[in-house]
Amino acid sequence: MGCIKLFEDYLPNRPYHTDDLISGLKINKKDKAKLARLVQPNGPTHRYWIVFDLDKSNAGMHWDDVGAPAPNLIARNPANGHAHLLYLLQTPIRTAIDGKTAPLRYAAAIEAALCHLLGADRGYSGLICKNPINSHWIVQEWESTPYTLDDLADYLDLTPAKAKEKPVEDYGLGRNCMLFDELRAWAYKAIRQGWPDYNQWLNACLDRATGYNVNFSTPLDISEVRHTAKSVAKWTHRNFNRGTFDDYVSRTHTSEIQAFRGALNGKSKRLKGIDMLTSGASVQEVMRELKVSRRTVFYWKGKP
Structure with a gap:
């Protein structure tokens, strides 16, 4: 299945769209919205596409010049050569609170690093993009296979461990x-x-x-x-309710505390630490239970 067909399949049910940004955005069912020049590629809960905005006359081949991975799709403006580069993820990133934190942070680090490598516009919001279904744009499919996060990281020297070391960027x-x-x-x-x-x-x-x-x-x-x-x-x-909170703070025995926190399985160590701190646990208790350094705990306290 071609990437243009996948783009259509993965569109939100009621995406934002427009033919002209000056006239503003509209919301309609997918069947109507997909005909517009500009359309919303991702919904609020999943990220299928990582999209970059390149305001360069050679945007269609700039990725190759800088050693970036080949985009799955490029939608280019015939008037000035500016383009949107679209990378399709093999496994979409869930951006809701019940999604796993680690893949989201890894994807965020990759997106920021790839934006820097491409020299893409950091002010681009990613809400809408040039619609590769619409014939107004010059559309090229360079890579037919969706990328894993590790595939993209290979071009950036960014392993999951290194991604954890990088501060999250406002992008x-x-x-x-x-x-x-x-x-x-x-x-x-x-x-x-x-x-x-x-x-x-x-x-x-x-x-x-x-x-x-x-x-x-x-x-x-x-x-x-x-x-x-x-x-x-x-x-x-x-x-969190009065009953569970009062029950929690009344526990003093270590094994009871650990059993209660065990109910919060699936959370990252960092979120467990924040839970403990906000619920009254001491720095020493957090260090001992989660086996982390004092510096890490103080970081969680000062910048959750």
Whole structure:
């Protein structure tokens, strides 16, 4: 199956689209939206495509000049040569709160490094791209096989271990990581202030997420912010309530504490550490239980 057909298949059910940015974006069903010149390639919960914006007259071949991996698709403007480069992921990255943290951070590090290698526009939001289905653009398919994250990392000397060492950047998927981290860290503490009902809590999470988002140099689309806020609100409201919290803080025996935290399986060590700190555990307890350094714990405390 060609990548253009896959692009059509993976479009969101109701994507943003337009023929002219001056006239603004519209939302319609996929069958209508896919005919537009510009369309939303990814929905708010999954990232199938990593897209870069190159404002260069030679954008169609610039990737080869700098030693970047071949894009799956390039949609180029016939008037000036500027293009969007689209890389298809073999396994889409889940950007919702219930997705695994490690692949999201790995993908964010790869996206930022590849953006730097290509010299792509860091101000590009990624919300919409030149639609390779539309005949207005010059479209080329360079690579027919979707990429794994490791495939892309081979061009960047960026292993998962090295990706963990790199700070998350305010760009692309990095914004999703930062929004998750900031909103979750706030939510773990804030929900204890009155234990609000779900609708009140959802509105509070949305307000807080919107506030974090406007501080990004290129904010996320509001649909992604709403989805993140809803995911955080739903998870924390289900897992944090007066009964479970009081029961948690009343436990003093190490084995009981470990058993309680074992219910939080599937979380990264970092998130477990944040849970422990926000729930009253000491630095020493976190160090001992998670086998991490004092420096790491203080980093979690100061910059969740």
